[in-house]
Amino acid sequence: MDKRLLSNRVKVMPESATLQMAQMARDLKAQGKDVINMSLGEPDFDTPEDIKDAAKKALDEGYTKYTPVPGLPMLREAIVAKLKRDNNLDYNINQIVVTNGAKQAIANVCLTMLDPGDEVVLFAPYWVSYDSIIKIADGVPVVVYAGIDQDFKVNAEQLRNAITNKTKLVLFSSPSNPTGSMYSKAELAELADVLKDYPDVYIISDEIYEYINFDKGHQSIASFDFLKDRVIIVNGMSKGFAMTGWRLGYMAANETIAKSCIKIQGQFTSAANSISQVAAAYALNHGIYPEMTKKFKERRDVFIKLLKDIPGFKVNEPHGAFYLFPDISYYFGKSNDVDTITDSVSFAEILLKDAMVATVPGTPFGAPDCVRFSYATSIEIIEEAGIRVKNCLKNFR
Numbered sequence: 001m002d003k004r005l006l007s008n009r010v011k012v013m014p015e016s017a018t019l020q021m022a023q024m025a026r027d028l029k030a031q032g033k034d035v036i037n038m039s040l041g042e043p044d045f046d047t048p049e050d051i052k053d054a055a056k057k058a059l060d061e062g063y064t065k066y067t068p069v070p071g072l073p074m075l076r077e078a079i080v081a082k083l084k085r086d087n088n089l090d091y092n093i094n095q096i097v098v099t100n101g102a103k104q105a106i107a108n109v110c111l112t113m114l115d116p117g118d119e120v121v122l123f124a125p126y127w128v129s130y131d132s133i134i135k136i137a138d139g140v141p142v143v144v145y146a147g148i149d150q151d152f153k154v155n156a157e158q159l160r161n162a163i164t165n166k167t168k169l170v171l172f173s174s175p176s177n178p179t180g181s182m183y184s185k186a187e188l189a190e191l192a193d194v195l196k197d198y199p200d201v202y203i204i205s206d207e208i209y210e211y212i213n214f215d216k217g218h219q220s221i222a223s224f225d226f227l228k229d230r231v232i233i234v235n236g237m238s239k240g241f242a243m244t245g246w247r248l249g250y251m252a253a254n255e256t257i258a259k260s261c262i263k264i265q266g267q268f269t270s271a272a273n274s275i276s277q278v279a280a281a282y283a284l285n286h287g288i289y290p291e292m293t294k295k296f297k298e299r300r301d302v303f304i305k306l307l308k309d310i311p312g313f314k315v316n317e318p319h320g321a322f323y324l325f326p327d328i329s330y331y332f333g334k335s336n337d338v339d340t341i342t343d344s345v346s347f348a349e350i351l352l353k354d355a356m357v358a359t360v361p362g363t364p365f366g367a368p369d370c371v372r373f374s375y376a377t378s379i380e381i382i383e384e385a386g387i388r389v390k391n392c393l394k395n396f397r
């Protein structure tokens, strides 16, 4: 093959680990194997009926054309109202950009703000795509790792130590994918206090799991007045409204950043899907669908108990999202008669092969001691998965 066929940009980019595991699980399923797929990052619920009805109505009303790049005014207004209602944050519609999923919002911001060599402080464990998006935008990820002993949350000292004169952005999610951890107001205040000293550093606050939080209440780092202008809130419909396929996200930022993101998006993809936008406006005006969150919490409780019962697993108690991210490093170096677990990747491969449970290894999340289980599935399946994992690992000594 011609050496010059592909760009270096794509050559150095890893395949999405989550999609890879999902594909392996699908392949095994196609062979008739009884695979439990806990690798996916999406709610198992269908989109609520009333949101679907809003989309059907949008079609009938002729929302079938290009919309303005930053989104339909009615949706941008609904987002402004949501940010006021849920987060007590004041924005105007010129600060809102509707995107093709939250993923595009993050890409917009990185492409808009990063020059080659600019550093992005990335809290690890991190969502797999952050690292690649930063690199596509010629940025340099500076990873700050917080392990299970600190509930996977970066502290003020770690943040301060990571900032250099090349730092342009800080990027994290709360609630977090892959850990489910959530920063409290006090924890965010400590981080904000550090950022007070670095007025040229901006923050991407990925709040896509905002509505899937169980008891502590979601907090945004944009709620600190002195920082708000430097925070880019990223959010979307995929998780809280079970709308992954609708590809609808949004961002809220100062007008200079928002305007530049609209410019970038206008050249890449134009506006998000018109029908999804009308449905999203309806959903955001309606607000949270608490039934889904209640179910996720029940499942979390069941699954934590099961995983805690497996020898060697260290499990934290996440307050949001729908993942457990146990530290499984106890098994590194252990063998059954056939295989040896050497790292999180071989751990996940063996679970898939022997227990028929698909997970995602922690390595691509920047956490090589861990593995991610998604519990966006029924309690019966969660219980079956717990049994299978425990039985499989019993043989490793």
Ligand SMILES: Cc1ncc(COP(=O)(O)O)c(C=O)c1O
Binding pocket: 041, 100, 101, 102, 103, 104, 127, 173, 176, 177, 206, 208, 235, 236, 237, 238, 244, 247, 248, 249
């Ligand atoms: C932390 C985080 N941010 C963003 C996204 C992307 O969401 P969207 O479907 O809106 O592009 C995901 C999806 O898995 C995610 O986990």
